[in-house]
Amino acid sequence: MKVLVTVKEVAEADDDFAIEGTDIAESDLEYDLNEWDDYAVEAAVQLAEAGIADEVVTVTVGPERSEETIRMALAKGADRAVRVWDDALDGGFADVASKVELFEAVVAEEEPDLILGGVQAADTGFGATGVALAERIGFEHAAVVNDLDVDADAGVAHVHRELEGGVEELTDVDLPAVLTVQTGLNEPRYASLRGIRQAQRKEIAVKALSDLGLTAEDVESALTLTSMYEPESESDAEIIEGDAGESAGRLAEVLRDKGVSA
């Protein structure tokens, strides 16, 4: 079976950051592989190692910069990558439907049997792409999967869905399916030196909208980001000043006051 993994490069804000217009200043952002997608890549590579998957392909919607992140996924064992980008996608705030439009076109080319993605992208936190994609392409799905056992012969994935409050739901999902992967599903590997060397030779196919038979109109977003600001702190926290010794001393006083002692 062929496994497609959606892999997003996400931005994280530095401790000190400035907001310029409706986003954090580019120079105050660090980019990395989305934590949840790291677990999805690992799950796919483990399926390949178990002989269940014959090929693991990643797909990313992102500018050239994201190739560094894609190489990381390739170094961890994905076979090749597709990167979709177009000037028409630059600067806007993509909604779920517009991304699904792009993934649908890639799915039509790749014809995977199983699609893995993350529960959520750490930066925008929509938590929606995998389930929306499943609906669009007529796959079954399960969201927030923290245990996975694929029975390819029976055409079923036995999964646990992690619900709130330490309860897991056991579900059988017919393949083909989209599963959104929760952290803790496995132990994502570090890329080995050999993996990193091999990744340099693996293919990253870059696709523009026209390569996918799409136009800018197809990926117009229904959402517009109109402002970004630092939330007003609701707390009247006492920030304890001083060096480590002084602040620890003051905190110890507070804690003793509250009756804390061994």
Add this chain to the structure above:
Amino acid sequence: MSVLVAAEHRRGELRDVSYEAITAGRELADARGVDLHVAVVAGDVDAFAEELNREGVDAIHAVADGEEFDHNAYRAAASTLADRVDAGAVVMPNSVNGLDYAPALAESLGVPLVTDAVGIEYDDGLTVTREMYGSKVETTVDVEGDWFVLTVRGGEWPPAEGVGDATVETADIDLPESGARVTGFEEVGGGDVDIADADVLVSVGRGIEEEENIELIEDLADALGATLSASRPIVDNGWLPKNRQVGQSGKVVTPDVYIAVGISGAVQHVAGMKGSDTIVAINTDPNAPIFDIADYGIVGDLFDVVPELIDEFA
């Protein structure tokens, strides 16, 4: 036009987020001057319908279908009802199950989706307040058109109260055969301690960097006579067992004192500890969201502060 709220229940109980979604839905219905409909699917729908009849609800639709959540049934029921009641918005909790069908619903209806709303404003159109970058910033997002699906974050709207005078009807809807079948539930946890019983919790997060460093926080817990708990990544890494995890998918704790060490304060973590009497945070990042709910904070390196604090109690 109307607003439709989809309720949520699990293992025989309506979940509180359902009542919060009703409040958010009512807010939207008022802004638009329309009726508020509530849908409840599966389980003991008649009993649920009665409980959901809170102030501000105009109509309740009960859809019988097995016992538990099935995303295909929920999606189909919400989509059929939305059509029947001429809804211009469907509102539901931003829960694990909400996120298992809301995106499919929006997709099948062909309308925009906004998830995890913490505030809404409706004027000519909908403007949603939501967070980004791990709660470090808030944003406002304008939604095109007057038809959308919205999921609302738990704990942001008060639960709807009182008894309403909603009409209740059993909705007859043909539900599809599902390709995802729930076969059971498993409760995780147990183990050596129940962190929910502790008066003082010292909680460790990803700022601890390495497994060997956990010992430092153990020493702190010992010095304070406290119990050790953790944020999710510590448990995901296998550094502490699952029964130590505080948060949405772990335990909800309400100790007298909660000391968060190297924890950023992500919404799913905060959901599990915001009810603590006194919250202390030690974090190098002055913008870490944990400081927004803390009573006392030290902006500093845990590797400098924690040994000093242990000394204070030695």
